[in-house]
Amino acid sequence: MNYKKAIEYLYNSRPYGKIKYGLFRMEELMDKLGKPQNSYPIIHITGTNGKGSVAAMITSILIEMGFKVGLNISPHIISFKERFQINRNLIAEDEVVTLLEEIRPYLEKMDAKGEEFAPSFFEVITAMAFLYFKMKNVDIAVVEVGLGGRYDASNVIEKPLVSIITTVGLDHHKILGNTEEEISSEKAGIIKSGRPVVSGVTRPSIRRRIEDIARKNNSRVYFFWRDFQTYLVELKPGNNLFHYEGKCRYENLSLSLNGIHQLQNAGVAIKALEVVSDELGIKLKEDTLKRGLSNTTWPGRFEKLTYMGKDLILDGAHNPEGTRTFIESVRRYFGEKKIRLLFGALDDKDYKRSIQLLSTIADEVIVTRVSSHRSTSPENIYRVWKTYVDNVKYIDKPKEALEELLKTSRNLVFCVGSLYLVSEIRQLILGGEENA
Structure with missing residues (x-):
């Protein structure tokens, strides 16, 4: 099998865009692969908007901190290979083939049990990402959900370093729910027992829903404008200045990503890294933070x-x-x-x-x-x-x-x-x- 054949298999044998509910297929596939998602710490990100930007900022800062960082995103902008990254480097074509060849025998066994048990396109590529990060021996992985949270293929992560809910809005409402409160419950499904949560949500009713789910999981929640804030200094394309206040205060941070909303995303990213630093017993240094933010790239966002x-x-x-x-x-x-x-x-x-x-x-x-x-x-x-x-x-x-x-x-x-x-x-x- 070559790369072209691998892509054809993924898109045609695993119909692209077909959504399958439930986690039982992913759980079975992960068991067959030896649960690779438990081999490294993971930052798990959901939200209606802002997932990719927050993932990009966190990844950039972690790289500046000296970590080897895996990044799994969806969808890609130009190349399928964008979905699997190590320190911003895209997966090689032969590595895509290797991953698929390792997983394919398990897929065929599951397919043989019937359509209900056949993993979907997104389930397969999520499994490939988890396996890839294990093969490459990453220090930390940053994983973005595809849809929702509770039943997303990525939600086989058992103990995330931190769970992030960026925003909640009415998107995919035919699948996730008819109100923002219903959708927030789906997204809050990534919250795991005793694991911290960071959120950019500001609407009180949605916060209450997230807090209720976090409380049942004995998880601490940090909310934007309650536990951490950002303050605009100057908007200038490619050099947007702001202050951050959370566990620490950082002034005149420069963000390369454009858009007023990116200041809130940056606040979520920084707070998540403050939490991660506490979890790992390391220090988040201001100069490292500044370099990471100024070096962040994320195509197609303003x-x-x-x-x-x-x-x-x-x-x-x-x-x-x-x-x-x-x-x-x-x-x-x-x-x-x-x-x-x-x-x-x-x-x-x-x-x-x-x-x-x-x-x-x-x-x-x-x-x-x-x-x-x-x-x-x-x-x-x-x-x-x-x-x-x-x-x-x-x-x-x-x-x-x-x-x-x-x-x-x-x-x-x-x-x-x-x-x-x-x-x-x-x-x-x-x-x-x-x-x-």
């Missing part, structure tokens, strides 16, 4: 690129909560003027509410198709836009849509609505291998 001689900001805001955050960042960095927008969304997202919100800041929009099996009716998205904004076009191919928008632009344009669209546009601009 990221500024240049194409056809014009500036473009990519942001993977794909739900109403993320859209509100995007709008606030646009206003904080660029004022109240209207913007020109390339937009694409998946059918299973609340794109109608996102469009309604974005219409308050957009005066010209080009809608395009997102390259995903979950994008089946972009024409409907175009029609929704037309109810709010007069100057709207539909161009099916993202490359043609972007170039049309840039052709008549004098200033900055924005691309928002789906990480899949951001991925395609980013690959168009920067090149690189195909998005697998």
Whole structure:
């Protein structure tokens, strides 16, 4: 088997996007593999938005602290290999093949018991990540959930160093629940007995739900604006200054990631590392923290690129909560003027509410198709836009849509609505291998 065949197997034999409930398949697979997830300490992260940014910051700071850090993320932006990283280095193609060949015999035995027992795409790649980090002998792994928390494939982690719940909003509500309180219960399912929890949640009713679950698990919870805070000093693209106050106070920290929301994410990341430092009996040094934050990279999150001689900001805001955050960042960095927008969304997202919100800041929009099996009716998205904004076009191919928008632009344009669209546009601009 080569890398191409391995990817084809994962996407075709394990149908991509098919969700399977329950943890019994993962538990069985982990048992067959010798429970690799128990071989190293893990920081486990869930949340509606901010998971990836928090994971990236924590990883960057831990690397500066001298640790060998495994990072497991979902989804990837350009390459499948982004899902498995060691100290920011992507897994090699032959290592993907090796992992799959080791796991495949167990998969086939489970498949033989029937469809219900056949591990899903996400379950398989999560198992591959746990096994990979054991093979590479990492010091710490940072693991991001795929969906929810309680029944997510990653929730076979038994004793996390710390569990993180970044935010809670109405995303995947058809799967996780119809209210933020219901969704918070699903996400709080990653809380484990006696293990600390850090959260960026600020809404009182959701905090109470998380605290109730933490109390039943005898777990201490640290909340943003109650147990730790961040204070804005200056917003400047690539050099956003803020103060942090938690166990310690750190002043004039510089964060490379853009967006006003990233200050809260940074606060969550720092507090989690304060907790981890206490757990491991080590010291979090200010100069190390500063280097880690300033060196953090996370593609597709209010990221500024240049194409056809014009500036473009990519942001993977794909739900109403993320859209509100995007709008606030646009206003904080660029004022109240209207913007020109390339937009694409998946059918299973609340794109109608996102469009309604974005219409308050957009005066010209080009809608395009997102390259995903979950994008089946972009024409409907175009029609929704037309109810709010007069100057709207539909161009099916993202490359043609972007170039049309840039052709008549004098200033900055924005691309928002789906990480899949951001991925395609980013690959168009920067090149690189195909998005697998």
